Amino acid sequence: MPSLTGNIAKMRVSATPDDNTVRYSLPVGEQFIEMNDLIGSEVEVSHSGLIHCVHCGSKTKKSFNQGYCYRCLITLAQCDSCIIKPEKCHYHEGTCREPEWGEAHCMSDHFVYLANTGNLKVGITRHVKDSISSRWMDQGASQALVMLRVPDRLTSGQVETMFKSHIADKTNWRTMLKGAPDKQDLEAEKQRLLAELQPELDKLRDEKGLQAISETDMAAVEIDYPVTAYPDKIKSINLDKTSSFSGTLQGIKGQYWMLDENRVINMRKYAGYGLTVSY
Known part of the structure; x- marks a missing residue:
């Protein structure tokens, strides 16, 4: 062996x-x-x-x-609490633990997505390669769909927080491991959520610029394990x-x-x- x-x-x-x-x-x-x-x-x-x-x-x-x-936990930017709660990103305040790391990882395009991990959830990711994000695979998603593109981590967290009042933002790992979930119409769910959140999204666009939050035309993907x-x-x-x-x-x-x-x-x-x- x-x-x-x-x-x-x-x-x-x-x-x-x-x-x-x-x-x-x-x-x-x-x-x-x-x-x-x-x-x-x-x-x-x-x-x-x-x-x-x-x-x-x-x-x-x-x-x-x-x-x-423990030392890395309390000193690295990638271990700061804003990594778990991106709406608390404080790079713009000049207090990032590692400004160069923050510039590379937080001040770049992020994508807000829907995923089916046994229950529908909202999430954010920085990378979507060949229409698939490694984050979806790490979470055990059987379906995923990018909804919006935003310019930085803080904005992604603010948008995600809006969605969290309508849909979960966590994966229930026990549910995810119980089997392949029923398929969902992610495009229909996306349109429903965007319609419900339009006033809040428009308010954030007024603050950050009309192009700061843009809807994508990426198709939903299915993932097998x-x-x-x-x-x-x-x-x-x-x-x-x-x-x-x-x-x-x-x-x-x-x-x-x-x-x-x-x-x-x-x-x-x-x-x-x-x-x-x-x-």
Whole structure:
């Protein structure tokens, strides 16, 4: 049984409009495991007990924000609270922890989207490559549709906040893992929401400029996942309590592995953990 040992990172994802089944690649140290090839096969995972920060590489007793040490948590712009709540972006106030990082990541176009992750939700993303965003795949969305383009992170957060009074902004991971959801008419839902929010959107346009919030003509996309069986009742694996596990990999959705006996594990949660993965 071959194996790799090293610190893991969030699984890399890819898909195209021609092949919309997500392909997963797990970084282990400097190497990668092509996870789609392991569906239906036995995998074994053991945690060495070591955790290293995904940013600075320092050894840490506890991981924060899916992989950071405490020092990076309180100093990096990418760990600031405005990353979770973009409507609180404070770059324009001159108080960004890392102005160069903020310039590159916050002061660029963002997209406000609808996604079907088992329930309809609104969200924001910076990148939509070949009509598909890696964020949708990380969230386990089966459908997604870009609604609006805005010029910066703050505006995206302000627009998202408007939508949150009409639709959820969180993915229910348990619902997402229970199976493929019923298809939704995202275009119809988009038009309904835009009509309801037009007065609020127009007010924000008056403040930021008519071109600051523009409707896109991108079509809705459908996304498939490499899953042969969904769990009936979810049993979550916690590497901080159980340092090793093994089983048949039955599928991957979002950043979750689904194994036999209804077990699931959020691999992204353990970014920076030293693991040995045998397959």
